[in-house]
Amino acid sequence: MRNRISFTRESSKFIAIFYIAHIRHIHLEES
Known part of the structure; x- marks a missing residue:
């Protein structure tokens, strides 16, 4: 159980x- 956590x-x-990198990528494309 401890290993799973x-x-x-x-x-x-x-x-x-990964999520932050994806958001930054979208932000850069919009600019």
Whole structure:
């Protein structure tokens, strides 16, 4: 169970970075 929580936190971090990069990309294209 502890391992699973750790995996979820790592996944969330990766998703957050990917999401921010995606938002920035859209913002750059709009400018």
